[in-house]
Amino acid sequence: MDISLVIPLFNEEESLNELHDWIVSVMKANNFTYEIIFIDDGSKDSSWKVIEALRIRNEHVRGLKFRRNYGKSAGLNVGFEQTKGDVIITMDADLQDSPEEIPDLYKMIKNEGFDIVSGWKKKRFDPISKTIPTKLYNYVTSKMSGVKLHDMNCGLKAYSSEVVKNIEVYGEMHRYIPVIAKWAGFTHIGEKIVVHQARKYGVTKFGLSRFIYGPLDLFSIMFMGKFGKRPMHFFGVIGSFIFFGGLALLIYLSVDKILNETVGIANRPAFYLGILMVIVGVQLFIAGFLGELISRSAVERNKYKIEKHI
Numbered sequence: 322m323d324i325s326l327v328i329p330l331f332n333e334e335e336s337l338n339e340l341h342d343w344i345v346s347v348m349k350a351n352n353f354t355y356e357i358i359f360i361d362d363g364s365k366d367s368s369w370k371v372i373e374a375l376r377i378r379n380e381h382v383r384g385l386k387f388r389r390n391y392g393k394s395a396g397l398n399v400g401f402e403q404t405k406g407d408v409i410i411t412m413d414a415d416l417q418d419s420p421e422e423i424p425d426l427y428k429m430i431k432n433e434g435f436d437i438v439s440g441w442k443k444k445r446f447d448p449i450s451k452t453i454p455t456k457l458y459n460y461v462t463s464k465m466s467g468v469k470l471h472d473m474n475c476g477l478k479a480y481s482s483e484v485v486k487n488i489e490v491y492g493e494m495h496r497y498i499p500v501i502a503k504w505a506g507f508t509h510i511g512e513k514i515v516v517h518q519a520r521k522y523g524v525t526k527f528g529l530s531r532f533i534y535g536p537l538d539l540f541s542i543m544f545m546g547k548f549g550k551r552p553m554h555f556f557g558v559i560g561s562f563i564f565f566g567g568l569a570l571l572i573y574l575s576v577d578k579i580l581n582e583t584v585g586i587a588n589r590p591a592f593y594l595g596i597l598m599v600i601v602g603v604q605l606f607i608a609g610f611l612g613e614l615i616s617r618s619a620v621e622r623n624k625y626k627i628e629k630h631i
Contacts, residue, residue, distance in 0.1 A: 323353040324427060325406030325482075329360040329396030330368060330414035337371045340416055345379065347420045353427070358383045359414070360400045363390035369629070376631050384631040394495040399627070401485035407431065409485050413476035417518045426479035429511055436484050436507035437499055439470050440477035442517035466500040470512055473499060477515055483507075494541070552612030556605045564602025570595035 326344060330337070341357065348355045359372045361384065372384040385399060397411060408430045412418040422440065429438045455474070462473050474496045484507050490498060499510050548555040574586040574595065586592045 322356060322406040323408065324348070324355040324423065325404035325409045326355065326357045326423075327360065327397060327400035327404065327409060327411045328357065328414050329362055329393050329400065329411075330364065331362045331390060332364045332366045332368060333414040334364070334366045334368045334371050336414055336416045337368060337375065340414060340420070341375050341379070341382070343416075344420045344423075345381075347423055348381075351424050353423075354406075356381050356383055356405060358385070358400050358403055360384075360396035361386040362392065362396045363387045373631065382631070384629070385627055386629040388628040392493065392495075394490045394492055397495050397498075398490040401488075401490070404482065404485060407482055409480045409482060411476060411478050411480075418477040419516045419518055422477060422513070422515045426477075426513060429513065430479050430481050433511070434509060435479075435511040436481055436509045437502055438479045438511045438513055439472065439499055440475040440515035441470070441472040441512050442475055443471070443514050445517050462497070462500070466497070466503070468499045468503055468510060470499060470510070472512075473497065475515070481507075492541075553609035556609030556612060560602045560605030560609065562602075563598050563605065567595045567598025567600075567602060570598065 328340075337359070344355075344357060347353075357379075359375075359382065361369045361372060363386075369384070369386050372382070372386075376382045376384060383403065385403070387395070400411075401409065408427050410423055410426060412420070418440070426438050426440075429435050455472075459471060459473050463469055463471075478498070480502075484502050484505075487507075488498070488501050488505050490501065494501060503510065544555070570591060574589060574592055578586050
């Protein structure tokens, strides 16, 4: 199969038929073999009924419906598990991503050897309250992660099948899939300018909470990518510096007391600092050991209740 389209959605009943027909016209025009996987993230409207009707019309349509709203990351992760295509393309269901971009994205993966190609909505139709924070977010993320993309969070992306089968997306980390892939060893990451369609139906799911949770998720990804399999290397190194620094301070105070017969070391603030450093160093060592135990026996994170499956 050439292409698997993974489309997570929440309350997008008005756009689904139009999006489906647009995708099908592109697939037929380019003679692609394909599947469309709709992931209904606990919609409260009639989105699932629309997906069921689309399945009756088109055998290439597949669907999953979560019992409740888990978030976009959960939808993408479960969708990735279901894919069978050589190239996986993700897009939003709100018609702001154009299916006309699919052939070029496919060629960049298949013919040019990219692991990931991320869309860049260079010209946007969003309000300034969204565009300015988004530019700031992309700049900071690019600098911190080393992944040079202008539009990290663009929903329109293409992946080789090897990428989606070897990464895990959870929490709110769908915004950082290129960063996750980079830490997994997929470094050939490209970018393509794509058309941004103005929202036609429904309301935006954009919220300011992304700028609160987003940086925390980025720190988590970078930490897990570097130290997830060896937490002792992080906690142990810091713990060692603090522990031996505190130990050296206590030894210095003891020697000074013996040689110079100074006042009791228990009356000196440095004494309590040394004890604190030793205790904190030991605690960090323990945290490292516990991290090693957890990382070696952790169960899978992505467990979701699926209500229906076509």
